[in-house]
Amino acid sequence: QVQLVESGGRVVQPGRSLRLSCAASGFIFSNYAMYWVRQAPGKGLEWVTIISYDGNIKYYTDSVKGRFTISRDNSKNTLFLQMNSLRAEDTAVYYCARDLRVFWSGYPNYPMDVWGQGTTVTVSS
Amino acid sequence: DIQMTQSPSTLSASVGDRVTITCRASQSTSSRLAWYQQKPGKAPKLLIYDASSLESGVPSRFSGSTSGTEFTLTISSLQPDDFATYFCQQYNSYWTFGQGTKVEIK
Numbered sequence: 001q002v003q004l005v006e007s008g009g010r011v012v013q014p015g016r017s018l019r020l021s022c023a024a025s026g027f028i029f030s031n032y033a034m035y036w037v038r039q040a041p042g043k044g045l046e047w048v049t050i051i052s053y054d055g056n057i058k059y060y061t062d063s064v065k066g067r068f069t070i071s072r073d074n075s076k077n078t079l080f081l082q083m084n085s086l087r088a089e090d091t092a093v094y095y096c097a098r099d100l101r102v103f104w105s106g107y108p109n110y111p112m113d114v115w116g117q118g119t120t121v122t123v124s125s
Numbered sequence: 126d127i128q129m130t131q132s133p134s135t136l137s138a139s140v141g142d143r144v145t146i147t148c149r150a151s152q153s154t155s156s157r158l159a160w161y162q163q164k165p166g167k168a169p170k171l172l173i174y175d176a177s178s179l180e181s182g183v184p185s186r187f188s189g190s191t192s193g194t195e196f197t198l199t200i201s202s203l204q205p206d207d208f209a210t211y212f213c214q215q216y217n218s219y220w221t222f223g224q225g226t227k228v229e230i231k
Contacts (some may be wrong), residue, residue, distance in 0.1 A: 044224045045161075045169065047219065059219065095168055109218075111174050111216050112169075115168035
């Protein structure tokens with residue numbers, strides 16, 4: 001079955017780095033754009049970043065530009081999020097998610113149809 | 126940036142009720158609007174995309190409609206499994222979520 005499994009979340013001090021992973025299975029990973037979406041405790045959902053199916057196009061929300069980097073390894077069906085210079089406001093559950101359509105290349109956009117269970121990142125001293 | 130304003134923030138209803146949730150966009154989204162359901166401790170689930178297209182496997186009691194920049198999610202007859210939080214999301218310009226509507230038992 002189609003599945004996304006995140007890992008790598010933990011407690012980390014402000015200013016430090018963390019790398020999240022998302023293992024995909026049950027579909028042709030290399031055909032789909034992938035997202036990271038986060039949810040702070042008790043709050044709503046926030047789109048963080050997207051990477052195109054081939055890794056050539058990446059967009060970020062303003063609050064993480066220059067600090068976070070999305071990447072993918074299509075040979076290993078794995079999505080990554082490198083998070084540097086972490087702040088308290090980055091504390092959240094981080095979900096990876098799949099694009100609804102195949103071969104997204106910048107526009108039009110689509111919503112997310114498959115989500116992982118999430119991994120928790122806590123930034124605290 | 127396109128802002129999404131969802132109302133109400135909380136809704137109390139009973140099984141069998143017809144429930145309506147509204148989302149207003151700060152500018153045109155060209156009907157590029159989705160609705161998600163989220164239960165506590167779980168990931169969101171896509172219900173509707175392109176304002177009114179039902180995602181595969183989603184019960185037909187869920188429907189979406191639009192009038193300009195105002196979007197509506199309707200549950201025709203609320204079921205016990207429907208008590209959850211619902212989010213709208215525009216995807217015309219990047220991706221922006223509404224703040225959510227919690228549907229609770231009356």
